[in-house]
Amino acid sequence: MTDRRIAAGVVLLGGVLAGAGSLLDLFVTRFGGSPPASQFVSLWSTRTDQPGRLEVDGVMDAGWPVVAATAVMVVAALLTLTRLAGAARIATVVGAGALLGVVLVFMLDVWFRERLLEEFTSDQEVTLTLTYLPGLYLLLAGTLVGLAGAVLVQRHPVEPVVSDDVPAEGVETPVEPKGD
Numbered sequence: 001m002t003d004r005r006i007a008a009g010v011v012l013l014g015g016v017l018a019g020a021g022s023l024l025d026l027f028v029t030r031f032g033g034s035p036p037a038s039q040f041v042s043l044w045s046t047r048t049d050q051p052g053r054l055e056v057d058g059v060m061d062a063g064w065p066v067v068a069a070t071a072v073m074v075v076a077a078l079l080t081l082t083r084l085a086g087a088a089r090i091a092t093v094v095g096a097g098a099l100l101g102v103v104l105v106f107m108l109d110v111w112f113r114e115r116l117l118e119e120f121t122s123d124q125e126v127t128l129t130l131t132y133l134p135g136l137y138l139l140l141a142g143t144l145v146g147l148a149g150a151v152l153v154q155r156h157p158v159e160p161v162v163s164d165d166v167p168a169e170g171v172e173t174p175v176e177p178k179g180d
Contacts (some may be wrong), residue, residue: 002055003152003155004081005081006017006152007078007080007149007152007155008074008077008078008081008149009077009149010148010149010152011073011077011080011092011095011096011146011147011149011150011152011153011158012064012073012074012077012145012149013140013142013149014072014073014096014099014144014145014146014147014148014149015069015070015071015073015077015146016070016142017138017139017141017142017145017146017155018069018070018073018099018103018138018139018142018143018146019067019070019135019142020042020138021068021075021101021135021137021138021139021141022042022043022063022066022067022070022135022138022139023135023136024042024133024134024135024138025040025041025042025133026041026042026043026106026110026132026133026135026136027041027110027124027130027132027133027136028040028041028130028131028133029041029117029129029130029131029142030127030128030130030131031052031126031128032127032128032129033124035050036050037050040087040133042063042135043062043063043066043106043139045099048093049085051178059170060087062102062106064106065102066099066139067094068097068098068100069096069098069099069102070099070142071095071097072091072095072098073091073092073096073099073146074086074092074123075090075091075095076092076094076095076150076153077149079091080092080153086178088153089153090107092149092150092154093144093150093154094145095150096146096147096149096150097148097150099142099143099146100143100146100147103139103140103143106139107140108155110130110136113130114130117129117130119170132160138156146160162163
């Protein structure tokens with residue numbers, strides 16, 4: 001039972017970390033110049049610190065897949081504590097795998113933006129920097145912890161269902177008395 005609790009706790013921790021990271025800003029792009037400006041990007045929106053500029057919602061729309069994956073991970077953690085080991089195994093793989101996929105796609109986009117900024121600023125007098133924020137680290141940590149939890153859930157053995165009606169040797173077969 002302790003192994004299942006640890007596995008469920010690790011899966012739940014991964015979901016909570018990823019969920020918390022998805023609510024925070026993930027990175028900021030700073031534009032040097034006159035006046036300097038910063039653009040903050042989260043899974044839900046992009047906003048700038050320049051007065052008069054509006055916050056743009058739905059730029060990434062990667063927040064909903066992360067919420068769905070973390071919800072599946074929370075359900076998987078609860079299933080791990082029950083006798084539904086098969087469902088728990090499937091749910092943890094689906095949740096952690098979906099979270100990994102969303103985060104991987106998002107990170108590829110961030111790295112692509114970083115490379116574009118490097119190429120753009122290499123021969124320009126404008127300074128552009130991209131800085132990772134704590135939300136990104138929480139999201140990555142939640143993904144890795146969730147994957148570790150999925151491995152732990154796969155490792156704990158399936159407990160057989162024991163009934164009082166069945167003897168320890170197997171299925172009871174009625175024996176008819178032989179006629180003399």
